[in-house]
Amino acid sequence: MQIYRNKLGRADHAIAVGAGFASGDYDLRIPAILGLPLTWWERACFRSKLRADIRDRSDFLRDIGIDVLEAHAEACRLFWQPITLKRP
Template identity: 55%
Template structure:
């Protein structure tokens, strides 16, 4: 009875790759279309991961200075085109969140 059930089952077949679907290739090109000279795709990812703490530290320092400017001299922010509300919103963001503060 078991052998009969196994014989009637059809084996699984993977779907054939369609010609419209392109293969996934890691990005090793710049926005201009030029190749990154001597840099492998996995090295780009490693560099990005290793530079993350530096980026986070810079964002943290920027937001700390922004909070200090809000306390001490908010008129300076207005002079350079940054609203107080925008500065407060940026200063309250976490260090891992990207900067969204733009000059007017």
């Protein structure tokens, strides 16, 4: 743990340098952060298409084993929330 000092030389906070991933692989942070907008955009597009399918083709969802209520709950989630809709 490294101590950072303010301008007056007092140690205000003890900060663990490199605290992040338990695996110790710190190089994964940058690509993950840069890829986050793409992931969010893909989720938003998926949920938009899912809302259209609920509205127009709800019988097709039942045919592939997805309940309309589950699909509606997934479509209402926000873009930063992971996709939880899984086919059986």
